[in-house]
Amino acid sequence: MRINQHPVLGRADYSKMITVYLDDRPIPAVRGEPVAAALYAAGRRTLRFTRNRREPRGMFCAVGRCTDCIMEIDGTPGVRTCVTPASPGMKIRTPRRGDST
Amino acid sequence: MTIPECADVAVVGGGPAGLTAAIESGRAGCRTVVLDAGITPGGQLTKQIHKFFGSRTQGAGRRGLDIAADLAEEAEANGAVIRTDSTVQAADQSGRLEVLNGARSHGGSPEKMQLEHIRAKRVVLATGAEENAIAFSGWTRPGVMGAGAVQTMVNIHRVLPGRKVLMVGAGNVGLIVTYQLLQAGANVRCVVEAACDIGGYGVHAAKVRRSGVPILTSHTVQEAHGDSRGVRAATLVQLDEKWEPVPGTEKTIDVDLICIAAGLRPNIQLSSIMGCRLVHSTDLGGWLPVHDCSLMTTRSSVYVAGDASGVEEATAAMEEGRLAGVSAAESLGRLNEVRASGRRRRIQKRLAQLRGGPLGESIRGAKHQIQRGQSI
Numbered sequence: 001m002r003i004n005q006h007p008v009l010g011r012a013d014y015s016k017m018i019t020v021y022l023d024d025r026p027i028p029a030v031r032g033e034p035v036a037a038a039l040y041a042a043g044r045r046t047l048r049f050t051r052n053r054r055e056p057r058g059m060f061c062a063v064g065r066c067t068d069c070i071m072e073i074d075g076t077p078g079v080r081t082c083v084t085p086a087s088p089g090m091k092i093r094t095p096r097r098g099d100s101t
Numbered sequence: 102m103t104i105p106e107c108a109d110v111a112v113v114g115g116g117p118a119g120l121t122a123a124i125e126s127g128r129a130g131c132r133t134v135v136l137d138a139g140i141t142p143g144g145q146l147t148k149q150i151h152k153f154f155g156s157r158t159q160g161a162g163r164r165g166l167d168i169a170a171d172l173a174e175e176a177e178a179n180g181a182v183i184r185t186d187s188t189v190q191a192a193d194q195s196g197r198l199e200v201l202n203g204a205r206s207h208g209g210s211p212e213k214m215q216l217e218h219i220r221a222k223r224v225v226l227a228t229g230a231e232e233n234a235i236a237f238s239g240w241t242r243p244g245v246m247g248a249g250a251v252q253t254m255v256n257i258h259r260v261l262p263g264r265k266v267l268m269v270g271a272g273n274v275g276l277i278v279t280y281q282l283l284q285a286g287a288n289v290r291c292v293v294e295a296a297c298d299i300g301g302y303g304v305h306a307a308k309v310r311r312s313g314v315p316i317l318t319s320h321t322v323q324e325a326h327g328d329s330r331g332v333r334a335a336t337l338v339q340l341d342e343k344w345e346p347v348p349g350t351e352k353t354i355d356v357d358l359i360c361i362a363a364g365l366r367p368n369i370q371l372s373s374i375m376g377c378r379l380v381h382s383t384d385l386g387g388w389l390p391v392h393d394c395s396l397m398t399t400r401s402s403v404y405v406a407g408d409a410s411g412v413e414e415a416t417a418a419m420e421e422g423r424l425a426g427v428s429a430a431e432s433l434g435r436l437n438e439v440r441a442s443g444r445r446r447r448i449q450k451r452l453a454q455l456r457g458g459p460l461g462e463s464i465r466g467a468k469h470q471i472q473r474g475q476s477i
Contacts (some may be wrong), residue, residue, distance in 0.1 A: 003339065006285060045243040056329050056331065058243025059245060062250030064204075064205070082250075083204075
């Protein structure tokens with residue numbers, strides 16, 4: 001959920017909206033915001049499943065340290081979505097069992 | 102391989118301590134470079150939307166994000182070069198730093214990242230702190246997040262990661278983030294604190310309570326429940342005086358975000374691999390590099406400042422950064438002893454004020470012991 005109106009920060013600026021693709025589905029994003037922020041704003045919190053036990057994982061540290069939020073971006077596996085800025089047309093894929101991430 | 106010196110002083114970390122260190126060393130005429138892993142300089146200040154306490158020198162009455170912008174501008178005005186998206190990922194004992202450029206901007210295309218080695222006459226480690234995690238059943242579920250992560254999402258990116266929140270920890274971070282979640286429109290169901298007292302300032306706790314959020318001391322989270330889409334509920338439990346769960350006091354509440362504010366510890370990865378001697382202090386958050394009152398570590402070319410030298414408030418970090426900057430400049434002969442010690446005295450006086458009062462007493466004591474080389 002996006003915070004449109006904020007008592008300190010004022011009204012949000014959505015003039016820089018772009019489209020990214022999550023598993024081929026279009027999702028709106030603010031240009032430059034972390035990919036994970038766009039996914040959470042779109043209601044997607046589970047970013048991947050662990051390889052062996054298939055446990056869901058999401059964003060934990062949001063500073064690129066814990067690597068819980070890694071996904072495949074534009075064909076590169078293991079990208080930290082919490083610190084990677086969203087850019088137009090980005091293709092984000094949820095890692096599945098058997099993937100290298 | 103010889104690596105040319107890129108600067109007199111390399112500051113690692115562009116938060117409150119790093120930026121003030123750069124202001125002082127730049128002002129003294131040292132060629133200064135700040136290396137920051139983030140996209141915008143300012144470190145944790147960039148997500149502080151509340152007004153600061155303290156005195157005018159530390160930006161009291163202003164919001165953290167505005168202070169960050171001012172400090173960065175002042176550092177540049179004093180000749181410092183601020184490099185963002187530059188992560189110092191390794192260092193050796195000769196002081197050579199290994200820097201990864203573009204790890205954020207080009208995270209999706211590793212071939213565009215650039216590895217670089219740099220060397221400076223002095224290094225100031227202003228690497229800040231890391232959050233402590235706590236492990237409980239279900240803590241890996243999406244929807245369990247560190248308080249810093251929640252603050253980043255809510256205050257910088259304006260994304261609310263949950264609507265119904267359990268806050269774990271009633272220190273200053275837990276209380277402030279609770280209030281910021283309320284400002285952003287979330288429903289914070291309650292704050293639990295394992296200790297029998299609230300750790301944060303009374304003024305913050307009062308604000309949270311006035312907003313209708315209960316603070317349950319001697320309580321913790323026992324389990325996060327949920328499904329493949331993340332957290333759906335949390336079980337709380339009361340703790341006895343030995344911090345053991347009291348059977349029969351479990352209570353399950355409907356939440357979709359569990360925010361962990363269990364304290365911070367100094368980030369010592371670089372000081373440790375650079376060979377600085379470490380010491381443990383519970384009052385300062387854990388292991389930290391031994392340092393003297395000029396903030397020099399046991400390696401004479403390496404200084405430390407801010408949370409990396411013991412966890413305190415951002416206001417103290419701003420003063421420690423100045424101290425480290427002045428000391429590094431003096432050791433390079435850019436400030437004479439009289440001017441440097443005069444400046445240090447003034448900074449130390451302000452630090453003593455910040456560490457005054459009963460809340461600062463344990464920090465004052467621990468710093469005093471470390472800086473006089475006494476074992477704790």
